[in-house]
Amino acid sequence: MFTFIVNYPKTKTVIQKTFLFVSVLLLFSCTKTIPKLEEVLPSNSENWKTEVENTIQLFGHRNWIVVADGAYPKQSNPAIKTITVNADQLEVVKFVHESIEKTAHVQANIFVDKEMAFVPEKDAKGIDQYRTDLHKILNSKNLSTKLHEEIIGELDKSAELFDVLIIKTKLAIPYTSVFFRLECGYWNAEAEQNLRTNLNAKK
Numbered sequence: 001m002f003t004f005i006v007n008y009p010k011t012k013t014v015i016q017k018t019f020l021f022v023s024v025l026l027l028f029s030c031t032k033t034i035p036k037l038e039e040v041l042p043s044n045s046e047n048w049k050t051e052v053e054n055t056i057q058l059f060g061h062r063n064w065i066v067v068a069d070g071a072y073p074k075q076s077n078p079a080i081k082t083i084t085v086n087a088d089q090l091e092v093v094k095f096v097h098e099s100i101e102k103t104a105h106v107q108a109n110i111f112v113d114k115e116m117a118f119v120p121e122k123d124a125k126g127i128d129q130y131r132t133d134l135h136k137i138l139n140s141k142n143l144s145t146k147l148h149e150e151i152i153g154e155l156d157k158s159a160e161l162f163d164v165l166i167i168k169t170k171l172a173i174p175y176t177s178v179f180f181r182l183e184c185g186y187w188n189a190e191a192e193q194n195l196r197t198n199l200n201a202k203k
Contacts (some may be wrong), residue, residue: 089171113175
């Protein structure tokens, strides 16, 4: 028998993660149901940003990206992909917002829960500071508030045809999820209305 010890932290981490994933594969092999890697291992601080950037390049008009709090549920619709990140929720919001702003092909209408403005500090420690910091990050004319269930309803309807990415953080403050509904970055509602008016005039 040969025994060896790995003292390099990065190598050890890779071996540990590989062992964990292989163990899960063996566990599920009898049922022939093998989970996706992102459902077994959370995205770490090094790879979630790359995944977000790649997703934004793939996404377009009517796709959604959600930066969620810790209690946000994993939805059963296969069009809705959920990843977990070990990063501050506001850091993720800022990164997603800035990444969208940098692109030419999409922009975002941003929604936050209307309920958040009415959550008192005494019931949710940290909510006052969170609201202040979030406002600084999302100082945007495209920011709207709606009741949580109304936003979820719109997202679920879109997910019938279009993919959604949910980035789940460990934030433990209620009604703090931020919803980015993507729109075309080089075409707006006014231009679309003009187009439809011209089309109708030709009938």
